[in-house]
Amino acid sequence: xxxxxxxxxxxxxxxxxxxxxxxxxxxxxxxxxxxxxxxxxxxxxxxxxxxxxxxxxxxxxxxxxxxxxxxxxxxxxxxxxxxxxxxxxxxxxxxxxxxxxxxxxxxxxxxxxxxxxxxxxxxxxxxxxxxxxxxxxxxxxxxxxxxxxxxxxxxxxxxxxxxxxxxxxxxxxxxxxxxxxxxxxxxxxxxxxxxxxxxxxxxxxxxxxxxxxxxxxxxxxxxxxxxxxxxxxxxxxxxxxxxxxxxxxxxxxxxxxxxxxxxxxxxxxxxxxxxxxxxxxxxxxxxxxxxxxxxxxxxxxxxxxxxxxxxxxxxxxxxxxxxxxxxxxxxxxxxxxxxxxxxxxxxxxxxxxxxxxxxxxxxxxxxxxxxx
Numbered sequence: 001x002x003x004x005x006x007x008x009x010x011x012x013x014x015x016x017x018x019x020x021x022x023x024x025x026x027x028x029x030x031x032x033x034x035x036x037x038x039x040x041x042x043x044x045x046x047x048x049x050x051x052x053x054x055x056x057x058x059x060x061x062x063x064x065x066x067x068x069x070x071x072x073x074x075x076x077x078x079x080x081x082x083x084x085x086x087x088x089x090x091x092x093x094x095x096x097x098x099x100x101x102x103x104x105x106x107x108x109x110x111x112x113x114x115x116x117x118x119x120x121x122x123x124x125x126x127x128x129x130x131x132x133x134x135x136x137x138x139x140x141x142x143x144x145x146x147x148x149x150x151x152x153x154x155x156x157x158x159x160x161x162x163x164x165x166x167x168x169x170x171x172x173x174x175x176x177x178x179x180x181x182x183x184x185x186x187x188x189x190x191x192x193x194x195x196x197x198x199x200x201x202x203x204x205x206x207x208x209x210x211x212x213x214x215x216x217x218x219x220x221x222x223x224x225x226x227x228x229x230x231x232x233x234x235x236x237x238x239x240x241x242x243x244x245x246x247x248x249x250x251x252x253x254x255x256x257x258x259x260x261x262x263x264x265x266x267x268x269x270x271x272x273x274x275x276x277x278x279x280x281x282x283x284x285x286x287x288x289x290x291x292x293x294x295x296x297x298x299x300x301x302x303x304x305x306x307x308x309x310x311x312x313x314x315x316x317x318x319x320x321x322x323x324x325x326x327x328x329x330x331x332x333x334x335x336x337x338x339x340x341x342x343x344x345x346x347x348x349x350x351x352x353x354x355x356x357x358x359x360x361x362x363x364x365x366x367x368x369x370x371x372x
Contacts, residue, residue, distance in 0.1 A: 007138055007269045011278040017335040018280035018312075024327050025313065029320075038097050038317040045299065046088045046107060052080035053114070057221075060239070061229045074239035078246030081114045081175070085251055087302030087318075093122050096317045114247075115179030115217045117210050120186045123195050130314055134259055134266045134286035135275070140186075142259050145170065149359045150260050153268060160360035164353045171252030172245035179217065179244070183210055253349070258307035261288050261351040262358075263340045281337055283311040288340035290348035292325060297345060308339065 029036055056073035059065070065073070091097040092107035109118045124140040132138035136151045144150055147170055149160045187207060190196035198206065221240055225231040265285045269275045275282065291297050291305045298305055303318025309328055310318065332339040342348035 006273045007132055007135060007275060008273060009275050009277060009279040009282060012276045013278070015278045015281060015335065017331065017337060018278065020335075021280070021312070021328060021331045024331060025316075025324060028323065028327060034320075035099065036096070036316045036320065037099050038091065038319060041319060042091070042097060042317065046110075049080050049083040049088060050110065050113075053077050053084060056080075060231070061225060064229060064231055067235055070235060070239055071242055074243045075246055078243040079250065081243060081247035082250035082254075083300055083302075084110050084114055085116075085247070086254065086304050087300065089118070089121075090302055090304075091317055093118060094126060094314045096315050112213050112217075115175070115214070115221075117183040117186075117213070119206055119209070120183050120190070123190050124186060126314070127195060130311060133283060133311065134264060135269065136266060141255065148356075150256075151266050152359060153266060156360070163360045164356035167356055168249060168253070171256075172248045174248035174252050176241065176244040176248065179214070183214070253352075254301050254304050256352050257290050257342070257345075257348040258287055258304065260355050261290075261340075261342065261348060262355055263338070263351075264288055280312055284308060284332060284337050284339065287311050288342060288348070288351075289325070290342040291345045292322065292341065293343075294345070298322065305345075308341075 056076045060070055060073050088097075089108050089111040092104045092110070095101075095104050097104050097107050111118050111121055129139050129141035134142055134151075136153045137143065142150050144154050147159060148163055148167055149156060187196075187203075187210065191203060196203065222233075222236055225236045226233045264287065267275055267277065267282070267285070277285070287307045289306055289308050294305070298318075298321075303310060303321040306318065306321035306325055309316075309321040309324045312328065313324065316324070329339045342351055
């Protein structure tokens with residue numbers, strides 16, 4: 001991870017694309033007399049997803065059902081865990097959930113309910129990913145992960161040839177790694193890189209909060225069911241892993257379909273740390289939408305299938321993205337800027353697999369590094 005601010009965007013062609021688009025979007029909200037934040041439907045969705053996560057766990061504790069039924073309940077929790085991440089905490093931590101800062105804070109910290117850290121997530125996603133989308137070693141959300149290669153600019157290994165086959169297994173480990181280790185790794189890494197500019201005293205408080213939340217989370221999810229309710233630990237552990245495996249696959253796939261698909265670019269900065277492109281145009285070049293016409297999918301993934309609109313306007317609630325998409329697409333066409341899109345979810349998945357396959361191919365310049 002490089003220092004924040006080492007890469008900058010230079011609008012060398014003085015494009016008026018984003019000023020024009022922003023004016024049109026502002027006009028849309030003004031003409032329709034609506035807020036850019038969420039409405040009652042966001043609150044309803046939040047209640048449904050939070051209850052879908054909490055109620056099955058309460059049933060597990062109160063009824064201690066058979067293993068088969070228990071695993072179904074853990075699976076439902078995994079689906080809702082991903083839903084909370086995509087549809088609740090995501091908007092809230094962007095400040096787009098509500099005009100009320102307290103509501104944004106509370107809903108943003110729903111990530112702590114599923115084992116994560118809101119503080120680290122904001123640095124990783126809001127700053128690094130949204131500023132440096134698909135820029136190698138800068139974008140924390142799209143970077144190589146042990147067995148996976150997501151950039152054409154990193155070293156290719158022999159095993160990467162099969163990543164399009166085994167990728168989904170590792171996707172399932174995402175949230176497990178997150179709740180167990182990732183927050184601590186990021187805490188140290190963000191301080192060293194300068195992304196976290198807090199004072200030492202402030203960071204001691206941050207670390208203490210992370211530790212306390214982890215202890216409470218693991219006690220509630222793993223220890224209490226056995227210690228207080230007599231459920232065999234191995235059953236609890238099996239269900240816990242299933243929940244995170246399901247949630248991890250959903251979160252990873254939805255996110256990868258927006259950035260690691262055919263057509264998206266992975267630009268490299270010049271030696272002086274400059275990317276000669278308008279930041280907004282860079283977002284369209286590195287981001288793709290999918291399944292825009294699926295209302296059910298859009299509801300569940302919190303508009304993350306409208307990633308173009310989200311990257312251009314992260315502080316606008318996702319419930320408005322379907323309406324904004326046509327404004328963005330038409331404006332992009334006027335300025336001759338590609339608007340990347342896969343019409344269906346399956347088409348996007350196939351495109352992602354094709355990209356993983358392409359990034360996993362061995363190339364002659366890397367052959368000497370294969371055995372490294």
